[in-house]
Amino acid sequence: MARVVQALGDDISTDHIYPGRFMATVLPSETPKYAFADMTEFNAALVGGSIAPGSVIVAGQNFGCGSSREQAASTLKGYDLTIVARGFARIFLQNSINLGLRTVICPAIEASVGDELRVEDGRVVNVTTARAFDTVPLPAARQAIIDAGGLIPYVRARLAP
Secondary structure, three states: OEEEEEEOOOOOEHHHHOOHHHOOOOOOOOHHHHOOOOOHHHHHHHHHOOOOOOOEEEEOOOEOEOOOOOHHHHHHHOOOOEEEEOOEOHHHHHHHHHHOOEEEEOOOOOOOOOOEEEEEOOEEEEOOOOEEEEOEOOOHHHHHHHHHOOHHHHHHHHHOO
């Protein structure tokens, strides 16, 4: 089970996730400290280590819209977060897959900060409210990339003798 640590609405852009003013910093080891930099309390909780790995951000439609910067996905991957959203922007979703960020498309998700969620068998179960919501599965090849930890580990494993 994982706890919801942030609940967001629709159209959360890559500028919300990783503000463009930090684009001079692109190393995956450095980008996480700028995650949601303009949401100062949430950023402080992430940077301060009070957000447990595997925690969940819940969002509405079009999460990750805006620019194609992959740092928006890498900054979240740096905290080992899972993103459960009603829908993702196409480029953000592909960047997330390539980097191995756990993303779950759940068109009817309803959850609040503090709720406990479990992702299982094609649905998200909100244990706190005792409600379940169907997910939209990714194609098997895309899911295999996420499960491998991203495109590079996936390809390395496939090419290994």
